Each structure stands twice: as C-alpha cells, then as structure tokens.
Amino acid sequence: MTLSELKVALRQLTKLYFKRAEVTFTKQSFRAKPTGSLVTLSVAPVSRPMNPPVKVIDGRPVAFYPASTSIQIDLFTNGAQEEVEQGFTPIAENTAEDDMLAFASFLNSEYVVQWCHERDIAIVVPPTVQDLTGLIHDSNFEFRAMMEIMVYFTMTAIGYTGTLEAGSVKHSGTTVDPETGKEQPYEYEGGDIQADDVSELVPAIKPTPSGGGNEDMAADEGGYFSNVEINDKPVKEEN
Secondary structure, three states: OOHHHHHHHHHHHHHHHOOOOEEEEOOOOOOOOOOOOEEEEEEOOOEOOOOOOEEEEOOEEEEEEEEEEEEEEEEEEOOEEEOOOOOOOOEEEOOHHHHHHHHHHHHOOHHHHHHHHHHOOEEEOOOOOEEOHHHOOOOOOOEEEEEEEEEEEEEEEEOOOOOEOHHHEEEEEEEEOOOOOOEEEEEEEOOOOOOOOEEEEOOOOOOOOOOOOOHHHHHHHOOOOOOOOOOOOOOOOOO
C-alpha cells in the first residue's frame, strides 16, 4: 500500500462516520468553506526501516517495508443548539469532545477491525481526546476537539529496481462455479503480491506524478537470478 492509497482509505473511513461533515486533509488549496462541521486529517512523516525483509517472488526481489504514521484528526463544530425560551437566542453546547470520543469508539469497533484486516492495516486509538476550543482561529466554528491515532501498514518495493508498479503482479487460477460445478479460469493484476495464485511478475513501471521512474528502467529487470544455479535439494540435518 502506498501513502496515497492509505490516505484515500482513511478519508473514506472517516467520511463513513462523519457523513454530514466535510472531511479533508490539511494543507489542501482551493478548499471551499464548509456549511456544516469540518473534520481535518493531518498526516505525519512516515517511518519505515532502512533494511526491510525481502522475498523472492517469480525470480524477482520484493521488499516489504513495515511502515507507520500518525494521523491528527481535528473536529470543528458549532455544537448542539439548545432552546432557552421562545424569542431568546439558542445556546450552543460544546459537544466536540463527546463527538470525537464517539468516533474513537467507532474506530475501536469490530466493524473497523474487519475493515482494517481487509486492507492489511492497523489503527491504534489513543485513550484520550483533547478539547482545543481555546485554540480556534476560525469564526465559522465555536468548538474543536483533537485526537491523534497511529496507523501501521506495509509498503512494497517490487523488482530489481524496486520501482515496478502493483499492476506487474499477475494472478491466475481456477474457481468452481457454484451453479454448474464446473471450473472457470480467472486472471487479474495487482492485489496481494503474496497470494497463492500469483502466476508471474511482468515488469511495468508507472512514472510518479513528480516525474520519477520511467519505462526504460523495466529493461533492467530482466535477467535477475538468470546466472544463478538454484539448488532445491534438502539440506542434510546435522546430529
């Protein structure tokens, strides 16, 4: 999983809960002012080891980087409007901290645990939520609460150059049709690189938006381990 894919997934999860609020990442330009509550996500630098575990798949090295980052989640809201008496201005109750604690309960639920398992990530929710109402500098909102979660995920570097895209991974096999009982072939690309149905890695490189990587680098992927004799005989155990 790339950092961009992680951000998309976390925004979708947050938007699933805060359906009537605007959910966005900080430091984004051209963002219109929301009409309701606002939830912002701030991503800290990613931490990952310099020497990751490497596995050879279809004769090509694949590095698996156990990565982690913290996500600061800020909720800006005007709270709950309570009527005092008819003809009087309603009083706004500060519900920011309570609302954020409810979101923390959602993140700790079995639903989100299963959601994380399907995407091979882990979310660690802190035991506390901070009320930062006194730090608001936006006249659109009256109350603010903040929570910082930790997210753990795995980044991959595919191929000899470590630049192959996920689409290089080819899957194929057969599945049984539940109605006819006959086997049907299937094939697709991308997905879990460690799945049992991975058939081959076909070098393909997609340049990054900033101009990194190029298709010419795929030519350097050929011949990896081609001059190495593979000995698959079992090693004799010593007494």
